[in-house]
Amino acid sequence: MPVEFETLVCTREMFRPYRIDGLRWWAADEWEAAYKAYEGVWPDSTPWSRADWDELYSQGYRYCSVLRNGKAVASAGLLPRTNEEWEVIAVGTAPEFRNQGYGKAIVSFVTETILESGRDATIGFRESNTPMRRTAVALGYEVR
Numbered sequence: 001m002p003v004e005f006e007t008l009v010c011t012r013e014m015f016r017p018y019r020i021d022g023l024r025w026w027a028a029d030e031w032e033a034a035y036k037a038y039e040g041v042w043p044d045s046t047p048w049s050r051a052d053w054d055e056l057y058s059q060g061y062r063y064c065s066v067l068r069n070g071k072a073v074a075s076a077g078l079l080p081r082t083n084e085e086w087e088v089i090a091v092g093t094a095p096e097f098r099n100q101g102y103g104k105a106i107v108s109f110v111t112e113t114i115l116e117s118g119r120d121a122t123i124g125f126r127e128s129n130t131p132m133r134r135t136a137v138a139l140g141y142e143v144r
Contacts (some may be wrong), residue, residue, distance in 0.1 A: 001129065002031055002124065003126055004127040004128075005124055005125065005126060005142055006017050006124065006126075006127050006143070007119055007122055007123070007124040008039060008062075008087060008123050008124075008126060008133075008136045008137070008141035008142060008143055008144065009085070009096070009121065009122050009124065009141060009142060009143075009144045010106055010111055010115070010120065010121040010123075010136075010139065010140050010141040010142070011104050011115070011120050011121075012115045012120075013140060014140035014141070015109075015111060015112070015115055015121075015139065015140045016139055016140045016141060017112055017139070018101070018104045018105055018108040018138070019105065019108065019109075019112065020066065020102070020105040022066050022067045022068060023064060023065070023066055023067075023105060023106065023109045023114075024064060024065060024067060025062060025063070026064060026065065026125075028053075028054070028057040028063075029053070031048070031050050031053040034047065034053070034063070034065070034072070035047045035048070036070075037065060037067060037070060037071055037072040038065075038071075038072045038075070040071075041071045041073065041094045042072075042094055043095065044090070058076045059080055060079070060080045061077055061078065061089075062077060062078045063075060063076070063077045063078075063090070063111060063134075064076055064077070064078075064106065064110060065106070066102045066105060066106055068097070070137060071090070072094075073093065073097040073102055074091075074092065074093040074094070074097065074103055074105070074106045074111070075080075075090065075091075075092055075106065076089070076090060076091040076092070076106040076107060076110045077089040078101045078110050078113060078114065079089040079120075081122070083119075084119060085120045085121070085122050086114040086119045086121060086122070087120055087121070087123065087124065088107055088110045088111060088114070088121060088122070088123040089124075090131065091106060091107055093106075098119065099130065103132075103135055104135045104138060104139065105122065105132050107135055107136065107139060109141050111123075111139060111141075121140060122144075123136050138142035
């Protein structure tokens with residue numbers, strides 16, 4: 001059975017921000033610091049290799065994290081898809097930190113950056129991903 005995806009959009013007028021402390025963007029030259037922040041926090045996952053990190057940043061991707069005690073407990077990315085829309089991508093919260101607002105905060109952080117750039121924000125996810133849908137709707141995202 002094919003996996004169904006849903007895409008929602010958010011404009012500046014629709015956006016309802018949610019802020020917490022400890023959010024930060026990673027610069028392209030901060031691979032080592034990002035690697036250390038992710039290391040050991042995400043079970044069954046290894047941080048990006050330096051080559052993957054450099055390739056993604058060269059393509060325009062950007063990544064951010066919620067840091068707690070120097071560790072990345074939630075992360076997300078930004079992909080500049082078109083001149084009009086940029087997408088929130090790769091959203092995740094480490095298992096032991098779920099249901100504490102970190103996912104909502106990281107999606108809000110990326111969304112705010114996109115909207116401040118003058119673009120609309122989009123987010124796509126599997127239809128079965130109820131927590132992501134709930135997060136996006138709480139921040140003002142709507143079905144396209």
